[in-house]
Amino acid sequence: MPSWSEFEAEAPELAARVRERLDAHAHKTIATIRRDGSPRISGIETELADGELWIGSMRDALKARDLQRDPRFALHSASEEPEVWTGDAKLAGVAEEVSALMRPHIGSGWISERSRPSA
Numbered sequence: 001m002p003s004w005s006e007f008e009a010e011a012p013e014l015a016a017r018v019r020e021r022l023d024a025h026a027h028k029t030i031a032t033i034r035r036d037g038s039p040r041i042s043g044i045e046t047e048l049a050d051g052e053l054w055i056g057s058m059r060d061a062l063k064a065r066d067l068q069r070d071p072r073f074a075l076h077s078a079s080e081e082p083e084v085w086t087g088d089a090k091l092a093g094v095a096e097e098v099s100a101l102m103r104p105h106i107g108s109g110w111i112s113e114r115s116r117p118s119a
Contacts, residue, residue, distance in 0.1 A: 003051065033066055042061075
């Protein structure tokens with residue numbers, strides 16, 4: 001799977017539509033994999049910066065522990081009510097933990113090293 005910057009270079013129009021959907025709302029939904037293999041759905045905030053998709057989480061949150069154990073995830077942008085719905089975006093990828101030392105202006109969190117967006 002490509003990084004966000006690779007995806008953006010290869011499919012700029014689709015990347016712009018996905019970015020628009022991700023930027024439309026602060027809160028999104030992330031699916032991670034629990035220890036027993038079942039899915040976990042959690043609220044999350046993301047940021048597209050430095051050519052990557054950044055996922056924010058407190059280190060001891062259950063979703064963070066899930067990602068530490070198994071970095072695969074799926075992300076869904078927020079949606080509007082059906083009467084005003086303009087679309088949504090879904091991504092799947094593999095997260096890599098990033099410490100605050102690596103990105104002091106933002107803090108610790110997760111980076112989506114490889115994601116597969118769709119709108």
